Amino acid sequence: MLWSAFVPETDPPIPIKAGPARPATSCPVNPAETEHMRLTNAEPTATPSGGAPIREPAGAPAPRDQAPSARPSHWRPDIEGLRALAVGAVIAAHIGFFHSEGGFIGVDVFFVISGFLITSLLLREIDRTGRVSIAGFYARRAVRLLPAATVVLAATLAAAWAWLPRTRLPDIATDAAAAALNVLNIRLAREDTDYLNADATPSPLQHFWSLAVEEQFYLAWPLLLLAIALAARRIWGGRFARAGHLRRRRTAAIAVVLAAIGIASFWCSVTRSGPDPTWSYFGIHTRAWELAAGAGVALAAGRLRRLPARAAAPLSWAGLGLIAASLAVIDERTTFPGAAAALPVAGTALVIAAGCAPHRFGATALLGIAPAQYIGKLSYGLYLWHWPLLMIGPAALGIDHPRLRDRLMLMAAAFLLSVATFHLVEHPIRTRRALVRVPSRALAMGGGLITAALAMSILASLQPMPAATQEEAAEVTGNDATVWELLDDSSDVDTVPANLTPSLEDAELDTPASYDDGCQVGRDDSEVNEDCWYGDPDGERTVVLFGDSHAAQWFPALNQNAEAAGWRLLVMTKSNCSVPQVATYDPYLKREYTECAVWKDGVYELLDEVRPDAVVAAAYDRKEILADDPQRAWVEGWAESVERLGETGADVYYLADTPDAGFNVPECLASNPRDASECVGDLDEAVVDPARREATVEAVTAAGATAVDPIPWICDTDGGACPVIVGDLLVYRDANHLSARFVAELAPQLAAAIPLDPEAQ
Template sequence: MRLTNATTPAKTSADAAARIAPERDPETVQIQRIGRRDQENQQPTSARPSHWRPDIEGLRALAVGVVIAAHIGFPYMAGGFVGVDVFFVISGFLITSLLLREIDKTGTVSIAGFYARRAVRLLPAAATVLLATLVASWIWLPRTRLGDISADAATAALNVINIRLAQEGTDYLNATVDPSPLQHFWSLAVEEQFYIVWPLVLLAIAFLGTKFGRPGKFTAARHRHRGPGRTAAITAFLVIAAGVSFWMSASWTQSDPVWSYFGIHTRAWELAVGALIAVAAGSIRAFAPKWAAALASWAGLALITASVFLLDERTVFPGTAALLPVAGTALVIAAGCAPHRFGATMLLGVRPAQFIGKISYGLYLWHWPLIMIGPAVWGLDDVRVRHYLVLMGVAFLLTIATFYLVENPIRTRRPLVQVPSRALAMGGGLIATALAASLFMAAQPLPEQSNEEAAEITGNDTTVWELLGESSDVNTVPANLTPTLDGAADDVPALNDDGCQVDRDDPDINKDCWYGDPEGDKTVVLYGDSHAGQWFPALRQTAEASGWRLLVMTKANCSVADVREHDSVLGREYTECREWKDDVIDYLGEVEPDVVVAAAFDKKDVIADDPDKAWIDGWVDTVDRLQDVAGEVYYMADNPDIGEDVPGCLAENPHDASVCVGDLEDSVVEPERREQLIEAVTDAGANVVDSTPWICDVDQGTCPVVVGNLLVYRDGNHLSARFVAELAPQIAAAIPLEVQPTER
């Protein structure tokens, strides 16, 4: 995102304007220089503002401030993520103002010059933060995360990280992974994608105008290169683009929230709104009453403020909700085209806001890596707002250092500013450096594990049980650990690759997920979310050995209980889950299974006045419905949740694995409610299976993470598929399936 501006008006002479003074943005200087020449030549005012805009600088300060407040969990400011939308509108306005002035002056757009200015202004600070974040991640974050963070850095350098995050965000297997310390680069990627397309569009309009158009009859000579026809074409394009993009945002955010949040297709309208104001700026300045502009500026500021306090993580966003901050920003910027001394600039123009606005780009870049890596550097497990405030102080100091040592010296260096090829070469070099660092980091091996190999668990029905009691004291990660630490995240049940765990945004059931003995006369169903699906390797073995068919009905993050849920990834009520569950019950009525095994993660965001009661009642209702369509119903109580990424912890402590061992008392999710639920479903007629003794040492009160040569957890709460496969004897004993004759 573009967060630049000048600090003081330029001098009046053309020579002084041509020199870019320290702490000034070349683009702003160019805008002001052309505007001054308009005045000196007594030409009609250009269609864009030609004066210094302290209101925009103040808006930048407001935007970065509310973004940081939301990210550190500042009370009542959960909607601070709208600061990004404020930046989008500002960027659309300033970039379009610059490009239109260039068309007015030359009749065309210098693509090389434009991209050179982008490179000089944005890349040095961005590359500095990228490289520093990679180094800090390598030093302080679990080595198991380096591959993903390196990929994030590479895509950030190429300005496509928003696409990567959208793809990763829709992958349920990544739901428990901490956010990337480079995640905030998504908004910069969106803007850069806009910067790639928009100058080319304007260049095409300018070319067509030159080839087919004529200067307007009343067009001033100074603006003969952009007559009414070109202005109308630019306006029409922006209106159509904004309309289509807004329609996509309003229509698709509900059903596809991740792609809608990160995608250029649903954000382009916000940039287009800023661009439209740039096109209309001259008319606003000429015809808008200043008193009305002053009122509009305060109204806009009120809308932005209201959005910060009224919106939160449960808001479907962007969608139509983004209208609030976008409209507010548009009002402030448009009003600033006809400034009044009693307008919102009275507040936005105060000196502290101007300084924060000046350095806001660097502050935005630095704040998120400090939030994500700072607690690890500090050694904090329980991070509070006060800790984040200290980290933001560090981010502020790093921002100032970056501004005065990196940003300003480079963007004011005349050989770079005046020769586009040099600026582009510098930008290419910085991108190449970031890519090389990403590849180097991705190639770094995990810390060496013990050279000793642990006893392999080979399927003996007592092996896991026998080793469980002594596994909490394991000191070193064995050399033959299965799965490996860097491969743990991919150690998922085969049903995932078969498409038998339905995605969040898909309400349809998959009727093709049959396993076990295809000729079997009896059917067992595995039903639930990923915490049900994790038992697939063991239940599949049991079904095959008993001659049963196995039907899998699982859906990402969808509980079995008949409750209303809020999904944090979708950012709204999980309506697809309710629809899917109803269809599953109907389908099971056709299948008439002999046994249904139901399980779900106990950490659900239930929408109810009394979530605990609703959760228990919902499970009882589901058990009743299942008993109407199945012979027997088994409820598998949820497994313990370690609470942190186990492979990452082991990678950080390869010679002291006991550090990662979970405490049983702390690992059981909602223990009191869990006991009440077990009692309730038992009374409803379900058979209860508690897997805790298979995973944790209940006598010692510990939950080991390495048993023999097996890694127990692939993240913080999902069991590894390899470990579950070795629990087939326990599953067979707890859920006895009658052995079917081999000849029929």
């Protein structure tokens, strides 16, 4: 799963003052030094609280006039080159370029850069004025980030409306609102840990998550620095304080706070990335230490500037080597961020730290080349544009399965859009004097842009679903027309009926009632929920539904049959947790699914106490098996599980897996409302590994289970097709789960295959 992004070029502005020439690698640390340098090529905007221009101390040289586009003499080409390296790594990973799986570490490179640059600006302001202008800080952020981001949000919403299935528009609109409010990382963490969204297509706006992390960090960091600065002045200031005493004490206090933040966040990253990978990947709590690492370099800049050249140059190459090594050794299976993130973070910090000291023959020789400098300048726009183009571009071009050359073409378009955005939006706005010199105007502009983005999101979410016809299909009731009777003719359905149930808009929410009751255990939970009883509460016999979400999908039919027969139904299901006794890899946890094994052990202990009369076991066949011979391990694992279930005294039923559509069916129908047959699947392609399926049936039968094949209830076996609409029923709610409404109509078929005898009470 590619969840990587980057932090853009940070705050534009501080005035450049005349002074003695210094090497291009100098690093600001005190009032005398910081006034000779800035870290971006944008027009100055730093102002104290209240928005009035900064008054220079008596005797200070007058500000030097400089064109907004001119590059300052103390430019950091190594940082600009690092930006190019980071955004290039991210894009390479996203397009599937050769050996670029670890490119998502570009986000970590940018976090360190951001921490360094912004903290340098804040420390400089504290040294000049003794405080931090909170209004000025957020005004600079608004001017730098919001214009381009709003343009991309608007363009993405418009493109999604034009070319993506309409079923996706409400979610994308919500993502746009979350991006505008800088909480998209929280939304993505919540959605990705939700079993209802396990098969969801990535959002074209999900790359905004890292911007949200950065802004959340900067909600607190300037306020902390301001509090420390004011407290330090009160405690250690005064007219009789020794020269430099206040600055040293203030720096020490900042260092203590920064170390506390970094250590706590790094501890969370190391300890939580394994058990809670999604929240750890997107969360500020496990990423703050990366920004703190950059801030630490800024705080130590005075000492770093005194590094001898013979040490600085090798350190910069060593840092670049660590970044390159992280690209080589980290991939999607790496527990991340965790301790692994220390590799790119340390590498980036070393490059930046070494660049604070004057030296020759360092990594700037590579990072400072003209192409890297230009890409670094465009890095923010490149990042903003590349992901929406990758997610929407193929649909706009009519490409079902984009190849590398197609993605490279889309990245060329992203480059052109980035150039246009920089010259037409970013640079003109961030250098406009009416905005950059008066924070209130910049903040008003930022508020207006956020409001506009929210308004566009609301408008997009209200767009109606396109209707192909007003005609209604025959209603499937189980009495007048059964699924069985309509199935053979359902592959030829031309249009989506007006009375489709569930509707395309509500398809993903059409889940079994056991989900709402908390009886579908989440991935990161290994506790057994013993309160999941359904059916006839007064029944004397018990049937158990056991397995993963492909077992849970049978709840509506099995619950009907249990109620009719007077049996109790105990639901024991867990997301992605297969029944076979075999180790599996979970792509969302990005590691072995140990919670599944622990949970199954708990289920077996409970069943030993319950002593059920029947167990219905089912599981999704598409699993990544951790074994030398995955096929054999899967088959033997099923047989072992059947034997273990048989030890409870129950009759065991193996309910074979349902056909896999291989694509999101509601989205396909939304894109083809007048030609629903385009979404009909081929039976041979819908069965996951037919040979293994047949071997599993033989193994579980030999182990004492009754094998049940549901494919004839769902697909036209004579015609070799699996319809997606039967009568007025939508068959699939996503790519591989049957809709609850459709399964409810299969109760008669399930009752015939798995009889719950009411006379056996």
